[in-house]
Amino acid sequence: MAHPSPPVIGIIGGSGLYQIDGLQDVTWRKVSSAFGEPSDELCFGTLQGTPVVFLPRHGRGHKLSPSEINFRANIDALKRVGVTDILSVSAVGSLREDLPPGTFVVVDQFIDRTFARTKSFFGTGCVAHVSMAKPVCTRLGDAVMSAMQGLDIPAKRGGTYLVMEGPQFSTLAESELYRSWGCSVIGMTNMPEAKLAREAELCYASVAMVTDFDCWHPGHDAVTVDQVIAVLTANAGKARGLVKNVVPLLGKHAGPCRHGCQTALDHALITAPEARDPAVLQRLEAVAGRVLKR
């Protein structure tokens, strides 16, 4: 059995989402990771009796820029406390006219243009290659879509999230390039987060909340943080409603995901057992213990 059932939900909050309102029995607790410091303490609580673990991606007060986030520590820490499913919530710019600010996009693909981040738990001493063909968990995506019903949220299932390094926003030429690639939205954080969740055999889905039209749109020639925060604030109630609905929905699922997220490492390890570095294996205990022990 890959995981105890039911799923344990972890929420990674992005810009503007530094706590979950309405969470009961809340405690913030420092959780150590073998990969350094997570962005903040983890927030443990329950929503209608269902346990939830929350982590603000940039830390409370938004202290970390996208390039400074220790994505490995965040995912490792969430796995260490028993999280099986990660719902990522992010602010994004829209690259399409039909995705105006206020739209919630449950993205299903990513293009990773980041270049200054550590992107894998694996490497010298234990090499692995997981599939990223389908980076988003269908079960989790289904639950998010159901949770939005009745909330009056303009929602779209599917779309490609272009992940840029930042912290500066894009040039017009870059924005037009990503549009020509057919991308739907742009942000700075979902990679390597999604890659690391897959390596850690965690289900992952991302709700991309559109806050702006980046800089390509004739009516909006630049994006500003003030604009992003204003749209996020206006949509905070809807984001809260979504989290409130999705947690009990997911909590009702019994057993592991059937889409392969929780067995991603079954055919991924390539380093011969006798060539593996024991110190590296120890660091990988939470992430990959399931396959390293057998």
Ligand SMILES: CSC[C@H]1O[C@H](OP(=O)(O)O)[C@H](O)[C@@H]1O
């Ligand atoms: C505040 S605008 C730019 C900032 O917002 C997004 O963060 P997140 O994905 O954590 O919501 C974007 O990726 C940038 O980090």
Ligand SMILES: Nc1ncnc2[nH]cnc12
């Ligand atoms: N236009 C944009 N580009 C990158 N990240 C963003 N986050 C919110 N809006 C964004």
